Amino acid sequence: MVSLSINGKQYQADVPPDVPLLWVLRDHLGFTGTKFGCGEGLCGACTVHIDGKAEFSCQIAAGDVGTRKVTTVEGLPATHPVKAAWIEEEVSQCGYCQPGQIMRAAALLAAHPDPDDAAIDEGMDPNLCRCGTYPRIRKAIRRAAGKTSPGGAA
Amino acid sequence: MSDIVRVTRRDLLKSELVLGGGLILGFHLPVLRVASGAEPSPDVFAPNAFLRIGPDGLVTVVINKSEMGQGVYTSLPMLVAEELACDWKTVRFEPAPVDPAYNHAKFGTQVTGGSTSVRTEWERLSKAGATARMMLIAAAASGWKAEPKDCRAENGSVVHADGRRTAYGKLAGAAAKLPVPKEVALKARADRKLVGQRVHRLDSPAKVEGSALFGLDVRVPGMLTALVARPPVFGGTVVSFDAAKAKAVPGVKAIFQVPSGVAVVAADFHSAKRGREALEVAWADGAGAKLSTDGMLSDYAGLASTPGAVARKEGDVAHAFPRAAKRIVSDYAVPYLAHAPMEPLNCLVDIKKGSCEIWTGSQAQTWDRDAAAKITGLPPEKVSLHTTLLGGGFGRRANPASDFVSEAVHVAKGAGAPVKVVWTREDDIRGGFYRPMWHSRIAAGFDTEGRPVSWAHTLVGQSILGGTPFMPNPAADWIDETSVEGAKELPYTVANIQVDLHSPKQPVPVLWWRSVGHSHTAFAVESFIDEAAHAAKKDPLEYRLSLLPAVSRRRGVLELAAKKAGWGSPMPKGHGRGIAAHESFGSFIAYVAELSLDSDSQLRVRKVVCAIDCGEVVNPGIIEAQMESAVAFGLSAALHGAITLKSGRVVQGSFDDYPILRMGEAPGIEVHIVSSTEAPGGVGEPGVPPVAPAVANALYAASGIRLRSLPMTTDAIRAERRKA
Numbered sequence: 001m002v003s004l005s006i007n008g009k010q011y012q013a014d015v016p017p018d019v020p021l022l023w024v025l026r027d028h029l030g031f032t033g034t035k036f037g038c039g040e041g042l043c044g045a046c047t048v049h050i051d052g053k054a055e056f057s058c059q060i061a062a063g064d065v066g067t068r069k070v071t072t073v074e075g076l077p078a079t080h081p082v083k084a085a086w087i088e089e090e091v092s093q094c095g096y097c098q099p100g101q102i103m104r105a106a107a108l109l110a111a112h113p114d115p116d117d118a119a120i121d122e123g124m125d126p127n128l129c130r131c132g133t134y135p136r137i138r139k140a141i142r143r144a145a146g147k148t149s150p151g152g153a154a
Numbered sequence: 155m156s157d158i159v160r161v162t163r164r165d166l167l168k169s170e171l172v173l174g175g176g177l178i179l180g181f182h183l184p185v186l187r188v189a190s191g192a193e194p195s196p197d198v199f200a201p202n203a204f205l206r207i208g209p210d211g212l213v214t215v216v217i218n219k220s221e222m223g224q225g226v227y228t229s230l231p232m233l234v235a236e237e238l239a240c241d242w243k244t245v246r247f248e249p250a251p252v253d254p255a256y257n258h259a260k261f262g263t264q265v266t267g268g269s270t271s272v273r274t275e276w277e278r279l280s281k282a283g284a285t286a287r288m289m290l291i292a293a294a295a296s297g298w299k300a301e302p303k304d305c306r307a308e309n310g311s312v313v314h315a316d317g318r319r320t321a322y323g324k325l326a327g328a329a330a331k332l333p334v335p336k337e338v339a340l341k342a343r344a345d346r347k348l349v350g351q352r353v354h355r356l357d358s359p360a361k362v363e364g365s366a367l368f369g370l371d372v373r374v375p376g377m378l379t380a381l382v383a384r385p386p387v388f389g390g391t392v393v394s395f396d397a398a399k400a401k402a403v404p405g406v407k408a409i410f411q412v413p414s415g416v417a418v419v420a421a422d423f424h425s426a427k428r429g430r431e432a433l434e435v436a437w438a439d440g441a442g443a444k445l446s447t448d449g450m451l452s453d454y455a456g457l458a459s460t461p462g463a464v465a466r467k468e469g470d471v472a473h474a475f476p477r478a479a480k481r482i483v484s485d486y487a488v489p490y491l492a493h494a495p496m497e498p499l500n501c502l503v504d505i506k507k508g509s510c511e512i513w514t515g516s517q518a519q520t521w522d523r524d525a526a527a528k529i530t531g532l533p534p535e536k537v538s539l540h541t542t543l544l545g546g547g548f549g550r551r552a553n554p555a556s557d558f559v560s561e562a563v564h565v566a567k568g569a570g571a572p573v574k575v576v577w578t579r580e581d582d583i584r585g586g587f588y589r590p591m592w593h594s595r596i597a598a599g600f601d602t603e604g605r606p607v608s609w610a611h612t613l614v615g616q617s618i619l620g621g622t623p624f625m626p627n628p629a630a631d632w633i634d635e636t637s638v639e640g641a642k643e644l645p646y647t648v649a650n651i652q653v654d655l656h657s658p659k660q661p662v663p664v665l666w667w668r669s670v671g672h673s674h675t676a677f678a679v680e681s682f683i684d685e686a687a688h689a690a691k692k693d694p695l696e697y698r699l700s701l702l703p704a705v706s707r708r709r710g711v712l713e714l715a716a717k718k719a720g721w722g723s724p725m726p727k728g729h730g731r732g733i734a735a736h737e738s739f740g741s742f743i744a745y746v747a748e749l750s751l752d753s754d755s756q757l758r759v760r761k762v763v764c765a766i767d768c769g770e771v772v773n774p775g776i777i778e779a780q781m782e783s784a785v786a787f788g789l790s791a792a793l794h795g796a797i798t799l800k801s802g803r804v805v806q807g808s809f810d811d812y813p814i815l816r817m818g819e820a821p822g823i824e825v826h827i828v829s830s831t832e833a834p835g836g837v838g839e840p841g842v843p844p845v846a847p848a849v850a851n852a853l854y855a856a857s858g859i860r861l862r863s864l865p866m867t868t869d870a871i872r873a874e875r876r877k878a
Contacts, residue, residue: 016404019424027379027422032371033364035545036423037496038579042809045496073364086362090354090775093223093783095361096368096496096545121818128809130496130546131223132786134820136779 002062006031007075017063022046024062025072033073033099037128044127047100048072054107056126073099082106085144093131101127105141114145199326201289201334203255204282205234211310211323213238214246218256219275220266220517221249221357222495222547223783224838225776228355229272230279232772236348237283237341240322241310247356249541252523252534264519267552267666269739269836272772276834284338286329293328294320343831352775357543369515369542370500370576377502377572378407380565381426381581383435384415387443387802388586389661392416393436400433409433412564414557419569423576442661443802447489447591453658454593454614455485462612462654463631465638469650471599474608478599482689486596486678487863490797491589491667492806494814497545498582501562504572505530510537514559515544517552525556529563548787549666550587554622557587557663583812584804588797589667590616594641594678598648604690605701608650611641611678616664617657636666640675640738640843645708646683646701662799668787669842672738676843677850680734681862684851694851695721695733707767708735710828711744714765718826719746728752729760730856734847740835741768742828745785747821747848751856755871759789759821759849764841766825769832777837778825784841785823790814792846794865 002024004011013028020039025031025048034057037045041056048057049071057070076083082105092098101124108115108123115123120141129137200206206214215231227247235245250256250264258265259274287307294312295302297320304315313319360366385391395416397409405425409418416435420426475481501514503526510530516522519539527534544551562575577585592615599608617634619625626632633655635642642653667673687697695716702709712735716722725731728750735744748761764781771777794813798805806812846864854860859874 015424023422023424026371027424030373032367035368035496036370036498036576038808040579040808040810043496043579078363083362087354087358090358090779092355092358092361093225093779094221094496094544094546095223095357095366096543098361099364102362124817128496128814128816130494130548130787130790130814132783132815132820133779134786134815134817135782135823137817138820 004062004065004070005067006070007072013062015062018061020058021048021060021062021065021070022057025057031072031074035096035099037097043097044104045097045100047103047127049103049107052107052110054104071103073103076102076106080106081144082109082140085140089136089140089143091133091136091140093133097127097129101129101137105137105144109141109145115141196330197327199286199289199330201286201329202282203250203253204279205238205286207286207322207326209323209326211244211321212246213240213244213322214248216248216250218250218264219271220515220541220544220547220551222266222515222517222544222551224271224780225355225773226266226271227357228353229772229776230275231356232348232353233276233279234283236346237280238287239307239309242348242353244310245356252519252539257520263521265521265552266517266547267549269839273740273834273836280340281338284340285335288335288338289329289332290322290325292332293325297328349772351773353773355776366543368497368545369502369513370497370545372502372513372542372574374502374504374572377574378419378421378569379423379426380417380419380569380573380575381430381578382412382415382417382561382565382575383430383433384581384585385437385439387437387439388663389440389442391438391440393438395436396434400429403429403432405429408569410568412561412568414561414564417565417568417575419565419573426576427578439802440661445661445802446800447798450591450660451487451593454487454591457614457656457658458485458593458595458612460656462614462656463633464652465633465655466642466651466653471608471610471650471652474650475597475599475610478607479602480600480604480689481598482600482682482685483595483597484682484685484862486594486681488592488674488677489795489864490591490662491791491795492583492797492812493546493548493550493667494582494812495544495546495548495550498579499550499558499577499585500574501559502572502574503562503566505563505566508532508536510563512537512539512559512563513542514539514562515542515547515551516559517544517547517549518554518556521554522556522559525560526563529560530567548668549670553587553665554624555663579809580807583797583806583808586663587665588662589673590618590664592674594674596678596682598682598686600686600690604686604692606646606648606686609644609648610652610654612654612656613638613641613675614656614658615674616660616662618664618666618670620657636671638675639671640736641679643737644679645737646698669738669839672736672839672843673791676734676736677846677864680736680844680847681850684732684734684847684854685860688854693722698733698735707742707832708737711735711742711765711767714826714828715744715746715763718765718824719748719763721746728856730852730854732848732851732853732855734844734851736840736844738840738843740833741766741837741840743781743840743844745844745848747845747852749849749852749856751853751871755868755875757793757853757866757868757871759819761822761824762848764823764825765828766837766841767828767830767832768835768837768840769830770834771827772834774827777827780837781825781841782823784839785845786815786820788842788845789819789849792849792864792866793819794867796865
């Protein structure tokens with residue numbers, strides 16, 4: 001039995017502790033917004049926040065999460081500036097990688113409220129998009145940064 | 155109340171409830187959590203297979219094309235909504251079931267491909283909307299005891315000249331009782347309100363929330379998950395397997411052979427994966443084990459110097475070539491490529507007595523449905539295929555061989571339970587159905603001014619259509635057009651032209667890959683024409699223009715891209731600009747790529763300026779997005795992508811050794827759309843072909859290095875520099 005704090009709620013899942021967090025989220029708790037892309041930490045589709053930091057959920061055993069707080073894309077409010085910017089900039093194409101991109105971007109902005117392009121490129125490097133939405137991701141992060149900066153709407 | 159939610163697999167599978175973010179499915183498939191359209195009832199107005207309007211006024215457009223990022227869930231409803239004159243905010247979409255009503259208008263089967271969705275559906279969907287509009291007007295007029303000619307449709311209501319107004323929802327029941335008109339008039343171009351506008355995608359909100367449902371996200375009660383151990387060599391077979399250790403893995407339920415390998419069925423993905431790792435299979439490799447792509451490279455180069463099947467012949471190259479003032483012969487090579495969609499392949503199959511339900515992100519519903527019918531022995535109408543969102547397709551999910559769907563049906567049949575077969579990334583990269591490896595030789599003769607007088611292009615590569623229902627029978631003189639497309643229709647004026655094709659057979663399964671034959675022919679043709687320009691000491695843009703008719707759409711995009719990119723303006727040392735243009739799928743695209751090359755041979759594409767002429771435009775925002783997407787897809791192939799084989803085994807396995815473009819490598823992209831009233835062209839694929847030659851030509855401009863093999867890796871550039 002593994003106990004997890006996800007999006008502000010406690011969950012218990014009847015799984016061995018070595019099962020990757022990704023598969024506990026998807027197969028056992030129904031949080032399918034978090035995606036499987038490679039299972040090896042190479043693509044970032046599975047990105048979630050653990051205590052506010054962006055992590056590959058495929059690379060961490062559920063049993064190792066402990067009392068740390070997990071946030072999935074479903075737990076990021078719909079009004080979050082990153083989600084709003086993603087709609088405004090029309091980032092999504094197939095959309096499969098976008099939950100991971102959004103979680104990575106939200107963590108990046110939490111740590112660097114006003115990143116320049118180089119910081120965006122570096123911060124977003126772990127996440128792949130086969131549809132090539134990168135230019136719009138850059139724009140959306142800049143837009144969200146405007147809203148999260150002091151005096152902004154968020 | 156405790157805040158602790160205890161969830162067991164049993165709860166998950168037995169109930170239909172929303173937990174956290176996950177929607178547990180019963181029998182309906184809400185692909186996206188849109189407000190549901192009206193269920194069939196007497197008050198629902200459904201004048202044709204593509205459209206229904208409920209008493210709530212919601213307009214549901216049924217889409218017969220698969221949404222894989224290209225925007226059909228937005229652009230196709232726009233066509234209906236334009237003619238229907240409804241409020242765009244009331245428009246919902248729903249994936250079509252498998253039915254001849256939804257067949258591709260030209261291909262005669264339900265399929266999404268060939269960048270044809272808008273082109274082939276424009277008229278049909280416009281008429282669907284216009285039909286409904288006329289009937290709603292008739293219904294309102296009848297209710298008002300007025301003449302239809304005194305009424306008009308406007309923003310979801312019928313309005314009488316005297317000011318009376320009734321919303322579509324209130325007219326739905328009455329309209330449903332009226333005869334469907336045979337002739338409908340479509341709006342004049344000048345009266346369009348929606349088509350041509352930058353409308354936001356309807357699928358964006360769910361994709362951003364995380365609630366959008368892809369094949370991999372679908373669950374049904376009692377569902378198990380399976381992985382299949384497949385032969386490490388194409389064409390290999392199972393000799394025997396020992397399941398003892400695999401069966402001991404907790405969660406593993408069953409292990410059995412299927413035609414494609416050995417299935418490991420388990421309670422969940424992780425258990426199935428562990429089970430497959432513990433499974434011991436003895437394989438017979440077969441003839442495929444002899445195959446290496448290194449060997450194929452030299453075989454193909456050898457074949458390229460011999461005559462092949464003639465795809466085009468004009469004039470006499472054999473006479474003209476030796477007599478030309480100058481001759482250039484260049485060889486171009488491109489490797490096998492995997493589609494590598496971000497969502498690994500998967501397919502959920504639930505076989506019950508007398509029925510079979512399938513949930514998957516298919517691009518080819520009829521083929522997949524029919525394959526399932528054959529395997530289950532059910533009549534096709536008893537097989538339901540629910541098309542989910544596709545986490546990328548690029549051609550991989552439209553397979554005449556129905557590989558991943560057929561396999562999942564076999565597994566579900568063997569398991570006697572609903573099973574979702576999931577592919578890992580390695581399964582995907584090593585699973586075949588690649589863009590074929592190609593070798594092109596172009597031998598051209600030129601006059602004293604450097605203008606081509608003779609052009610012989612010989613292509614060597616596997617046929618995609620050979621052996622599929624697209625191949626005619628008998629096929630004696632048949633040329634697979636997808637092998638030579640983009641090479642056969644040479645746009646430049648040359649008096650003597652010959653295009654020859656060799657189609658060697660290989661055990662490696664191949665398939666269409668975003669832009670199909672154009673993906674390799676454009677690289678050869680547009681690189682060669684650049685070489686010819688430089689040999690003639692002409693500007694590559696001017697040289698191309700001099701070989702094109704005075705008025706042509708290709709000329710238009712070349713000139714527009716060049717102008718916007720500042721073609722000819724000075725560049726810093728180590729930087730270069732390259733230009734390339736190509737026509738495919740009814741659209742014309744030109745790119746100017748700007749790159750820099752440092753002393754360590756690191757190439758960085760900095761900017762790509764795109765000009766596209768795709769005829770009439772439905773949604774410019776989606777066209778821009780597709781061009782950005784095509785640039786990234788084309789750059790992944792130009793700079794990184796190669797599937798190679800050693801002793802029949804695929805060397806690459808994941809994104810570490812089959813890299814795709816990352817954020818830091820993504821150039822700035824500018825897209826300029828030519829205003830046009832020409833017939834609509836495709837936009838999903840045509841942006842891919844000219845990327846690689848534009849980059850290769852820019853590399854030459856920056857460094858004098860001409861790379862004729864893809865990918866243009868740092869190692870390849872270093873090797874050229876050592877030679878120099």
